Amino acid sequence: MFENIDLSLVNWSRGQFALTAMYHWIFVPLTLGLSFIIAIMETLYVRTGREEWKKITKFWMTLFGINFAIGVATGIILEFQFGTNWSNYSWFVGDIFGAPLAIEGIMAFFLESTFIAVMFFGWNKVSKKFHLVSTWLVAFGSNLSALWILVANAWMQKPVGMHFNPDTARNEMLNFWEVLFSPVAVNKFLHTITSGYVLAAVFVVGISAWYLLKNREHFLAKRSILVAGVFGIISSLMLIYSGDGSTRQIVHVQPMKFAALEGLYNGQEGAGLVAIGIMSTAPGDTNSRNVKDFAFRIEIPNILSYMAYGHFDAFVPGINDLVDGNPQKGIISVAEKIDRGKFALESLAQLKDARDKGDALTYNLLKARFNDEDFKNNYFRYFGYGFLNDPNSVIPNVPVTFYSFHIMVGLGLFFLLLLSLVLFNLFRNNLENKKLLLRLSIFSIPLTYLASQSGWVLAELGRQPWVIQDLLPTMAAVSHINTSSVKITFFLFAILFTALLIAELSIIFKQIKIGPK
Amino acid sequence: MFESLSYLALQQYWWAIISLLGALLVFLLFVQGGQTLLYTLGKNETERTILVNSLGRKWEFTFTTLVTFGGAFFASFPLFYSTSFGGAYWVWMIILFCFVIQAVAYEYRSKPANVFGKRTFETFLYINGAVGTILLGTAVATFFTGSAFSIDFSNITRVSDPAISRWETPYRGLEAALNIHNLLLGLTVFFLARIQGILYFINNVQHDAILSRAKKSLVWNTLPFLVVFLTYVIILLTRKGFAVDPQSGNVYYENFKYMHNLIAMPAIALLFLSGTLLVLYGIIKTILSDGYCKGIWFSGFGTTLFVFSLFSLAGYNNTAYYPSSFDLQSSLTITNSSSSHYTLITMSYVSLLVPFVLAYIFYAWKSINREKITSEEIQTGSHIY
Numbered sequence: 001m002f003e004n005i006d007l008s009l010v011n012w013s014r015g016q017f018a019l020t021a022m023y024h025w026i027f028v029p030l031t032l033g034l035s036f037i038i039a040i041m042e043t044l045y046v047r048t049g050r051e052e053w054k055k056i057t058k059f060w061m062t063l064f065g066i067n068f069a070i071g072v073a074t075g076i077i078l079e080f081q082f083g084t085n086w087s088n089y090s091w092f093v094g095d096i097f098g099a100p101l102a103i104e105g106i107m108a109f110f111l112e113s114t115f116i117a118v119m120f121f122g123w124n125k126v127s128k129k130f131h132l133v134s135t136w137l138v139a140f141g142s143n144l145s146a147l148w149i150l151v152a153n154a155w156m157q158k159p160v161g162m163h164f165n166p167d168t169a170r171n172e173m174l175n176f177w178e179v180l181f182s183p184v185a186v187n188k189f190l191h192t193i194t195s196g197y198v199l200a201a202v203f204v205v206g207i208s209a210w211y212l213l214k215n216r217e218h219f220l221a222k223r224s225i226l227v228a229g230v231f232g233i234i235s236s237l238m239l240i241y242s243g244d245g246s247t248r249q250i251v252h253v254q255p256m257k258f259a260a261l262e263g264l265y266n267g268q269e270g271a272g273l274v275a276i277g278i279m280s281t282a283p284g285d286t287n288s289r290n291v292k293d294f295a296f297r298i299e300i301p302n303i304l305s306y307m308a309y310g311h312f313d314a315f316v317p318g319i320n321d322l323v324d325g326n327p328q329k330g331i332i333s334v335a336e337k338i339d340r341g342k343f344a345l346e347s348l349a350q351l352k353d354a355r356d357k358g359d360a361l362t363y364n365l366l367k368a369r370f371n372d373e374d375f376k377n378n379y380f381r382y383f384g385y386g387f388l389n390d391p392n393s394v395i396p397n398v399p400v401t402f403y404s405f406h407i408m409v410g411l412g413l414f415f416l417l418l419l420s421l422v423l424f425n426l427f428r429n430n431l432e433n434k435k436l437l438l439r440l441s442i443f444s445i446p447l448t449y450l451a452s453q454s455g456w457v458l459a460e461l462g463r464q465p466w467v468i469q470d471l472l473p474t475m476a477a478v479s480h481i482n483t484s485s486v487k488i489t490f491f492l493f494a495i496l497f498t499a500l501l502i503a504e505l506s507i508i509f510k511q512i513k514i515g516p517k
Numbered sequence: 518m519f520e521s522l523s524y525l526a527l528q529q530y531w532w533a534i535i536s537l538l539g540a541l542l543v544f545l546l547f548v549q550g551g552q553t554l555l556y557t558l559g560k561n562e563t564e565r566t567i568l569v570n571s572l573g574r575k576w577e578f579t580f581t582t583l584v585t586f587g588g589a590f591f592a593s594f595p596l597f598y599s600t601s602f603g604g605a606y607w608v609w610m611i612i613l614f615c616f617v618i619q620a621v622a623y624e625y626r627s628k629p630a631n632v633f634g635k636r637t638f639e640t641f642l643y644i645n646g647a648v649g650t651i652l653l654g655t656a657v658a659t660f661f662t663g664s665a666f667s668i669d670f671s672n673i674t675r676v677s678d679p680a681i682s683r684w685e686t687p688y689r690g691l692e693a694a695l696n697i698h699n700l701l702l703g704l705t706v707f708f709l710a711r712i713q714g715i716l717y718f719i720n721n722v723q724h725d726a727i728l729s730r731a732k733k734s735l736v737w738n739t740l741p742f743l744v745v746f747l748t749y750v751i752i753l754l755t756r757k758g759f760a761v762d763p764q765s766g767n768v769y770y771e772n773f774k775y776m777h778n779l780i781a782m783p784a785i786a787l788l789f790l791s792g793t794l795l796v797l798y799g800i801i802k803t804i805l806s807d808g809y810c811k812g813i814w815f816s817g818f819g820t821t822l823f824v825f826s827l828f829s830l831a832g833y834n835n836t837a838y839y840p841s842s843f844d845l846q847s848s849l850t851i852t853n854s855s856s857s858h859y860t861l862i863t864m865s866y867v868s869l870l871v872p873f874v875l876a877y878i879f880y881a882w883k884s885i886n887r888e889k890i891t892s893e894e895i896q897t898g899s900h901i902y
Contacts, residue, residue, distance in 0.1 A: 058899060065624055065900065072580065073620035077613055079587055080602060084610060087603025088673070091681050094595025095856045102592035103867050105585030110874045113577035114881045120900040121574055126884050134881075165857070169670040169681070170595075172857040349674035387676050476673070479603035480680035485689060489610050496614070500621055503632040510630035517899075 010475045012486040013085045018460070019490065020077045022453060023497045027071030027504075029452050032146055032193055033200025033235070034064050035139035039132075040227055046132050056220050058123075059516035060204065063508060065120060070504045074497060085486065089467055089477035096162050096173045097152055104148035111141030146196075147189050154185035156468050157459070158253040164380055166351050166370045171471070184249055188459075191242035194235045195455060198415050199448040201232025202441070205422055207512055209441035212432050217515050222426060229423035236416040243412065244307075251308040251316070254469060257462035259319045260398045261405035262304055263294060267318040267326065273303035277406070279399040319398070323391050334391035341386030344379045384471045393465055401462040404454040411451035418444055519865040527861040528851045529833065531593040534868050536828030538586040539657070540821040543706060545579035546653070547717045547813070548572050550710030552619075552646035555639060558718065558730045563892055565639070566627065566901070571721045571890045572714075573623040573902040578878065580620060592864050596668070596854035597839055600682040604666045605656065605690025612652050619645035623902045646714075647707065654706030656690070658699035660831040661753060661775065663842035664690070685843040698756070701749040708742035709796070709820060716803060716813035723889035732804065739800050753830075754779065759840035761850050768837050768848040778834045785833070789826040795819025 038060050045053035079101060083090050090097075118126060118134035126134070161178030162171045173179065205228050208221035251258040259265075262274055277297035302312040309316075317331055325333030347369055354362035369375050388394065422441060425431040431438070465473040519527065551572045559565035591598040602609050618641035625631045626638040665685040673679050686692050693699045715735045719728060758774020761767070771777065779786045799816030803809050832838040837848035855861065888894075895901060 062900075066628070069621045069624035072577075073617045076580070076584055076616055076620070079584060079591075080609060080613055083587075083591065083598040083602025084606055085603070087599040087682050088680055090591065090595055090599035090603070092673070094591060094598060095860050098588070098592035098595050098598070098856065099860060099864055099867075102585070102588035102864060105581065105588040106867060106870055106874060109581045109584055110878065113581040114878050117574050117577065117885055118881050121885055121898075123899055125887055130884070169673045173860045173863065176859075176863045345674050345676065349671065352671040352674065387679070476676075476679045478680070479606070480678075480683045481603070481606050481689070482687075485606055492614070496617065499633070503621070503625055506630045506632045507625060507628045510628070514629075 007475065009481070009483045009486060010478050012483055012490055013478050014474055016085060016486055016490045016493065017078075017081060019497070020074060020081060020493055021456070021460075023493075023501070024071065024074040024078055025453060025456055026449060026501070027067050027074065028146070029196030029199040029448075030067050030203055031064070031071050031142050032196030033198070033231075034060060034067070034203070035135075035142050036197065037200055037204055037228055037231055038064060039136045039139045040231065041224075042132050042135050044227075046128050052219055053223070055516045056223055059220060060224070061119065062511055063207075066504060066507050066511065068116070070500055073500065077493065085479050085481075086467070086477050087479040089472065091170055092472055092477070093156075093159075093162075093171050093468055095170055096155060096159075096179060099173065099176070100148040100152040100155075100179075104145050108141050108145035108148060111137055112145065115141065143193055146193055150189045150192055151180055151182075151185045153459075154182055154188040155179055156466075157188075157463060158182060158184040158249075159468055159471060164370060164376075164383070166348055166367065167355075169348065169352075184253060187242055187245045187249055191239065191246050192455075194239040194242060195412075195452055197235035198232055198239055198412070198419075199452050201228040201235060201419060202415055202444050202448045204228035205232065205419065206442045206445040209422075209438040210512070211515070213435065213438050213442075215432075218432075220516055222431070225422060225426055225431070229419050229426065232419040233416065233423065236412070236419065239412060240416070243409070247307055248310075254463055255317055256319065256322050256394060257396065257401065257458075258308065259317060259322060260396050260401040260462055261458060263297075263398055263402045264304070264316060264318040265293075265320050267316055267321040267329070269305065269315045270302045270313045271304040271308075271316040272299035272301045273307060274299050274402075274406075277402065279402060319395055323395065334385070334388075334394050337382040337385040338388050338391065340379045341382040341384060341388070343386075344375075344383045345386035347375075347379075382470060384466060384468065384473050384476070387473050387476045388465070396462050396464045401458060404457040404461070408451050408454040408458060411447055411454075415444065415448065415451070519862045522862075522865075524858045524861070525852065527858065527865060528855045530865060530868075531589075531855065531861055532828070532832040532838070532851045534871070535586070535590055535593060536825045536832070537821075537871075538582060538589055539828050540824035542579070542582045542586050542653075543709070543824045544713070544817045544820045545575070545582050546650055546706065546710040547713030547817070548576045548579045549619075549646040549650050549714070550707075550712065551714030551717060552642040553707075553711055554714055554718075554734065555642065557734055558715075558727050560726070560730075563895065564724065564727055566895050567722055567724055567727065567890055567892065568718065569623065569626060569639075569642070569902050570895060570898070571718060574885055575717075575882075576619065576623055580616060583616065589864075593856055593861065594849070594851070594854045595856060596682075597849055600666055600668060600849065600854075601656075601664075601839065603680075603682055604684035605659075605664065605693065606684070607688070608652055608656055608690035608693060612649060612656070615645045615649035615652070619649070626902055646710070650707045650710045651700075651703040652694070654703035655694050655699045657706075657827075658696075658702035659693050660828075660838050660840075661756070661758065662693075662696055662698050663759065663840040663848075664693065665843040666841050666847060667844045668841075668847040698749070698752050701745050701752070704745045705742065705749050708738055708745060711738045712742055712800060713813065713816055713820065716799060716816050719803060720810045720813045721886065721890060723891045735800065735804055739804075759837040759845070759848055761835045761837055761848075763835050766850075766853065768840065768845045768850075770845075774836065775830050778830045778836060781834050782829065785826045785829045788822045788829075792819045792821070792823030792826060796823065 038057055041053060041057040045057055115134040115137040119138050122131050160182045161175040162173050165172050204224050208224040211217040211221040263279060274297045278295045280293045280295040305314040305316055306312050315329055321331055323334050325331050347366055351363060351366035421437060425434050467474045467477040555565050555568050559568045622638040622641040626635055666682060667685060668682050670681055672681050715731045718731050754776040757770045757772045760769055760771035760774050796816045796819035799812040803812035832851050837850050839849035841847040
């Protein structure tokens with residue numbers, strides 16, 4: 001029966017969502033961080049009254065505007081795509097998921113769009129202070145927008161604050177505060193926005209480094225590096241702290257993702273952390289296309305256990321433990337979860353049948369079952385597994401998950417080092433002479449984007465096949481449309497977004513060459 | 518406060534919020550209307566730049582209202598979101614494409630090295646203004662004419678084919694544009710947006726040649742607007758509609774349903790009439806009075822009232838607001854498609870922010886619009902589109 005599902009539709013729909021989300025995420029992190037950097041610069045202008053700071057602010061504001069426009073363009077698709085391509089999802093969890101999206105619009109988007117107009121056009125029309133407040137409100141609005149969409153995303157990774165209503169065949173919100181202040185949401189928000197701040201800091205430092213290498217705009221470059229460097233280092237520390245928190249959460253809420261990001265197949269006590277590793281292309285298990293092995297790795301003993309549970313000898317479950325089960329460690333197998341999920345699905349089908357036939361007795365019995373704590377915790381909890389047949393289908397793409405995690409972490413540490421070195425040399429008034437460091441700063445701009453994208457690849461591909469962890473797999477969330485329609489829109493988006501990206505990059509490079517006016 | 522309201526009262530409250538957002542969106546489509554007039558009202562580069570910059574300070578309000586309208590619909594009536602967006606795939610996708618190309622067009626139009634040239638981005642603005650307005654109007658018109666879809670919640674238990682909502686035609690919503698009644702509303706929105714765009718330019722731009730052309734263009738757009746608008750309204754009030762039996766929830770056809778709704782809800786009838794009169798007053802006063810530039814406010818307020826009343830006719834008084842012409846009993850009503858009681862209460866508290874948002878938008882708008890846009894500003898301004 002599983003074979004009847006149009007897998008190509010699911011994959012094209014996933015591809016389209018990934019394409020649009022990844023394009024959108026090229027532009028969003030810069031908006032998140034640059035908005036604050038600009039606000040700090042304008043604050044310095046208002047406090048000191050020095051026209052140079054106004055010139056610096058306006059220069060970065062021009063780049064901000066170019067980036068912001070395409071961020072808006074790519075963002076509208078995402079919101080509506082939940083309906084167009086994931087209509088079952090929209091109903092199954094729309095009662096919870098829709099709320100943050102609406103709040104994002106009412107609270108954040110209007111704040112951003114209203115005050116961005118004042119920010120760009122209000123220089124000679126409103127007072128200095130009103131203009132400054134507007135710039136801060138743009139920064140606050142864009143970050144507030146990130147809060148709500150990340151709350152929504154965190155809920156998909158760890159659904160909380162809701163219950164299943166069998167009459168409406170959907171999950172319904174029980175506690176808004178649990179959704180908003182879910183620890184996963186708090187960590188995800190902090191980690192994501194600080195990653196945007198670091199990206200923006202490296203962006204500003206990199207472009208300023210280019211000016212120094214070209215021996216022009218010295219005042220702008222050095223002042224920009226000062227602001228962005230300090231902002232970036234503080235953000236980097238917060239980024240590392242929230243990243244550590246995120247990893248500890250993943251081991252509890254998404255243990256399969258945790259095992260995959262370390263390429264850990266067989267669970268062990270005192271598990272080591274793979275610092276550097278290359279995954280072999282040869283499959284270790286012919287039953288699963290996702291199972292790979294290491295061709296080479298450098299491991300730090302016991303650190304993975306410590307990272308996950310806070311002590312060096314703790315047991316960390318591997319992919320095989322999670323798929324096959326490990327009774328000694330209290331882990332049930334995926335096959336068992338599939339059986340329990342199917343029981344939950346059958347119970348729902350029987351309830352619907354009893355209601356249609358007017359069989360009140362059966363209906364009430366089944367309704368009571370859905371309210372029973374044992375059923376909720378041991379059966380409905382695995383509802384999504386009912387759509388699966390192959391236990392191996394819960395294994396995400398291990399190499400992609402592994403590499404994206406390690407690229408993200410490695411580059412994150414590198415940016416902290418880079419920003420520290422740049423700032424150190426700036427304070428020693430020696431930065432112009434450090435040509436290699438300046439070149440490295442420029443080269444680091446694309447690396448920040450790579451790190452940022454890797455973070456989302458890890459978060460989203462690492463949790464496959466789930467669109468809602470354990471409750472709804474992607475193949476049950478997709479709209480009832482023909483594959484060819486999705487293929488056409490996929491390519492239309494790919495062409496359009498690529499063309500717009502080319503235009504954006506060309507305009508930005510030109511503005512950088514022109515420099516401040 | 519909202520906890521004391523019944524589930525039905527909250528569903529009605531949220532339909533009012535959706536109606537208000539929809540109404541504000543149609544008013545703000547003056548940006549789109551204005552975008553279709555760049556080459557009609559602007560005969561040289563400077564004039565077109567004045568027009569683009571005049572609209573460029575407002576386009577984000579329209580865009581944000583559209584996004585918020587979508588988000589609010591999702592939060593309050595998720596079954597509509599699931600059914601309409603997933604079903605009428607092509608209509609919504611084309612609308613989205615129109616708005617994607619708009620979002621970059623202002624910022625990139627006059628920037629050096631924009632790769633595709635100024636004309637391309639102006640074409641983007643035209644496509645957004647023409648296709649976007651017509652399709653949005655056509656999509657809303659299906660609230661009264663119906664669409665071919667079916668809904669069955671029990672599908673979720675069918676592992677092999679779990680989709681709850683299904684569209685029953687292969688044209689994925691494009692068939693709506695073939696219905697003359699839908700198309701009439703699409704064209705009404707298109708011409709109304711152009712009229713509002715002209716009234717906005719008259720209010721916001723100080724340039725004799727542009728203003729002179731704008732007045733002439735106002736007349737030429739008002740004539741087709743009146744024809745399509747009146748024809749649409751006459752057909753709407755005389756057609757059979759989709760009524761709901763409040764006891765059983767069964768949906769059935771009722772002759773003159775929307776006329777009956779108007780009679781049953783006098784307050785809505787008052788909004789319907791006063792909205793129409795305000796729009797006409799704004800247009801006629803601008804045509805007849807030299808130097809009069811406040812027509813946009815009357816016309817805009819009138820548009821908001823009228824569209825609010827139109828949404829009310831679709832959703833209140835036991836009416837199916839998103840009817841299914843394929844299976845009447847799959848039709849969506851505000852009671853069978855809404856979020857849970859708890860979510861509506863939560864979202865109702867959030868809705869208290871709406872007046873605050875409107876207040877700061879109004880304040881910011883006034884601050885930016887203190888002086889009209891002139892050729893001098895275009896030459897000396899620091900951020901020019």
